[in-house]
Amino acid sequence: MARVKKHKVDFGGGRVLALPYRLLVHPAFDNLSPKAIAVLIKLGRNYNGRNNGDLSCTTSTMAKGKGMDAKTLASALAELIEAGLIVRTRENQKGGREHGRARCALYAITWAAIDDCPGKDLEVRPGPPTFKFI
Incomplete structure (x- = not known):
């Protein structure tokens, strides 16, 4: 009989944004401003594992939640x-033809x-992750 693995944390059955520990202790993450961390988490909440x-x-x-003006958002990005x-995967196109x-x-x-x-x-x-962990 197979054993059911019990997780220490109950995620409630929904999606989970995984922030690897190696990322959280990386200098690139450690040196982010609070606004950049907020944008990263808000951006990541749209990630579903396939998009x-x-x-x-x-x-x-x-x-x-707490709003953010365009200048602050642009500097955080x-x-x-x-x-x-x-990484930006598509530039914005003002006045697009479509x-x-x-x-x-x-x-x-x-x-x-x-x-x-x-x-x-x-x-x-499409391709493999590009972030270089130390």
Whole structure:
């Protein structure tokens, strides 16, 4: 008879954003500002295990809970990209040709593999994680 593995933490059966311990003690994470950590977690809550590369980060998606203005969001995203914790997978396109709508930029977390996201026109190919742990 197989033994059922019991976890020490009950996640409630929902999705879980895994932040590896090696990431949490890495200097790239340790040196982040509080606003960048907040954006990273809010960006990561959209990750479902199959959509890395298709994570949007707009002022409206960040408005849940404590809001964030566009300048603060832009500087936090730039800080996360510079730290190597996220990568932009599609540039934003203002005045896009498709149906006359603009398209937002998309991102991926770098400690997980980038997924194939059909129809999203990603500029980064699907592939293995790119974050370098020490």
